[in-house]
Structures are given as C-alpha cells and as structure tokens.
Amino acid sequence: MIESFLFDLDDTLIDTKIYRQIYPEVVKRLSTQLKISETELFLKVDKLGLKKNKYGNYDSGELSKSFKQLNLYYSILETAIKVNKSLHDNVLEVFSSLKNKGKRIGIVSNSMHRTIELYIQKYQLKVDFVFSSDDAGCNKDQERYWKRLIKKEKLTPKNCLVIGDNLHEDVEVPSSLGFKTFYLDNVKKLKEVLMF
Ligand SMILES: [Mg+2]
Known part of the structure; x- marks a missing residue:
C-alpha cells in the first residue's frame, strides 16, 4: 500500500x-x-x-x-x-484528497530549498517534507540522491509513489531502488495518482 x-x-x-x-x-x-x-x-x-x-x-x-x-x-x-500563476491545475485538490486519506506528501526535487519554499509559501502547499538537491548534494539522476532520501525520511521504497515528468530521474532511477513510480507524461494526468 x-x-x-x-x-x-x-x-x-x-x-x-x-x-x-x-x-x-x-x-x-x-x-x-x-x-x-x-x-x-x-x-x-x-x-x-x-x-x-x-x-x-x-x-x-x-x-x-x-x-x-x-x-x-x-x-x-x-x-x-x-x-505569475505557476501552480498546475488540480495540485491543491490532489494534495487535499491525499491528506484526507492520511497519506504523507513530499516534494522531491533538484531545485534549491529556497526556490521550493517560495512556491510552498505562495500556494500554501501542505506538505510533510521537502527533499532537495541541497540535502542530497547531487541531482535525482544519481542513486545517491534516493539513498539519502530514504535514510533522511525513513522511507520504505515499495510503499512510496514517485511522481514526475522525467523518465530517467523520476522513473528509471527510483524504480531501480524499489520505489513505485508514476510517469507524468502529461500534467492532465495528475489526478490519476489518487487511484493508487
Ligand atoms: Mg520535473
């Protein structure tokens, strides 16, 4: 699950x-x-x-x-x-549905913390944690990134779903470490994560 x-x-x-x-x-x-x-x-x-x-x-x-x-x-x-309005449609709705189901939400990004925080503040995103390239010392194309994430947030990869638009960084690399993944090749599919 x-x-x-x-x-x-x-x-x-x-x-x-x-x-x-x-x-x-x-x-x-x-x-x-x-x-x-x-x-x-x-x-x-x-x-x-x-x-x-x-x-x-x-x-x-x-x-x-x-x-x-x-x-x-x-x-x-x-x-x-x-x-500017930069937040994709459905993000707030998806986040609140996940929260209602008692799920944990993380932002896992190559961006710097300071950048991620700007969006969290502007859109009042309710997330449980943020993991950035600043924490990992590298980007998501490195296994090291994911290993540090697992350790820092005490994750069990098979119980996590990684959602992203980059086939290599968000799908291939994390799935090689046991994460479940959802390739978002079109942002309109974001709501489909609620089916997991
Ligand atoms: Mg991306």
Missing part, C-alpha cells in the same frame, strides 16, 4: 514557463553584474560543465549559483513568482 507520495516540482507541480520568462533577464543582469558580455558569460558556463535543459537553456538558478549571484537570481525569481 502506498503511504507516501513523492512529487517532483518542475513540470509536475509547477509550470516551468516562469523560468523561460526570467531567463533573458537573468542572463542580462548577470553579464552586467560581472562586467562581461553575454558571449563571454556562456563561454565560462560551458567550461564549468553546466548542462542545458530540454528547452535549450541553462538552469537560471544553477547559472547564477555558479557565479555566486544567488541574491540577484532570487530578486528576479521572487518577483516573477508573485505576479
């Missing part, structure tokens, strides 16, 4: 359009702040080994972090979160 529901954040609970919206501004302000051109900025990033996401951009948070400019990043992101 599933006791804990572990939700990915980006493109599962949150519409990541917000990151694509702020990306040009983050890049522009970083290059101004660091007094280098955008071309030079991208050359440096490339050397640091940062990977581009499926939209062809660097993760703006990771980008800012690698230049020690997280305050700049959050000043932009916090404003964007305030004025």
Whole structure:
C-alpha cells in the first residue's frame, strides 16, 4: 500500500514557463553584474560543465549559483513568482484528497530549498517534507540522491509513489531502488495518482 507520495516540482507541480520568462533577464543582469558580455558569460558556463535543459537553456538558478549571484537570481525569481500563476491545475485538490486519506506528501526535487519554499509559501502547499538537491548534494539522476532520501525520511521504497515528468530521474532511477513510480507524461494526468 502506498503511504507516501513523492512529487517532483518542475513540470509536475509547477509550470516551468516562469523560468523561460526570467531567463533573458537573468542572463542580462548577470553579464552586467560581472562586467562581461553575454558571449563571454556562456563561454565560462560551458567550461564549468553546466548542462542545458530540454528547452535549450541553462538552469537560471544553477547559472547564477555558479557565479555566486544567488541574491540577484532570487530578486528576479521572487518577483516573477508573485505576479505569475505557476501552480498546475488540480495540485491543491490532489494534495487535499491525499491528506484526507492520511497519506504523507513530499516534494522531491533538484531545485534549491529556497526556490521550493517560495512556491510552498505562495500556494500554501501542505506538505510533510521537502527533499532537495541541497540535502542530497547531487541531482535525482544519481542513486545517491534516493539513498539519502530514504535514510533522511525513513522511507520504505515499495510503499512510496514517485511522481514526475522525467523518465530517467523520476522513473528509471527510483524504480531501480524499489520505489513505485508514476510517469507524468502529461500534467492532465495528475489526478490519476489518487487511484493508487
Ligand atoms: Mg520535473
């Protein structure tokens, strides 16, 4: 029986359009702040080994972090979160149904804690725990991430359902460690987790 529901954040609970919206501004302000051109900025990033996401951009948070400019990043992101609606439809409904059934809800994400908290605050999400790349010291594509999660939250993988949009990170890797998984290839399917 599933006791804990572990939700990915980006493109599962949150519409990541917000990151694509702020990306040009983050890049522009970083290059101004660091007094280098955008071309030079991208050359440096490339050397640091940062990977581009499926939209062809660097993760703006990771980008800012690698230049020690997280305050700049959050000043932009916090404003964007305030004025945009980023939460997917049905999230609040799904969460409250799970809570009514006495289930445990976790957010399990590659994002930084500070980012996850912004969404929790804005949408008053009732979650039992948050596990981030900050806790794991790596991303979800590493087994180490999941092993640390199991230990920290005292989870029994077979009693947990991992829900996410990334076939590798949210399905293949966690299922190799015994987690049940739900591949959210379309956000409209979110309510189907209630059938578990
Ligand atoms: Mg995702």
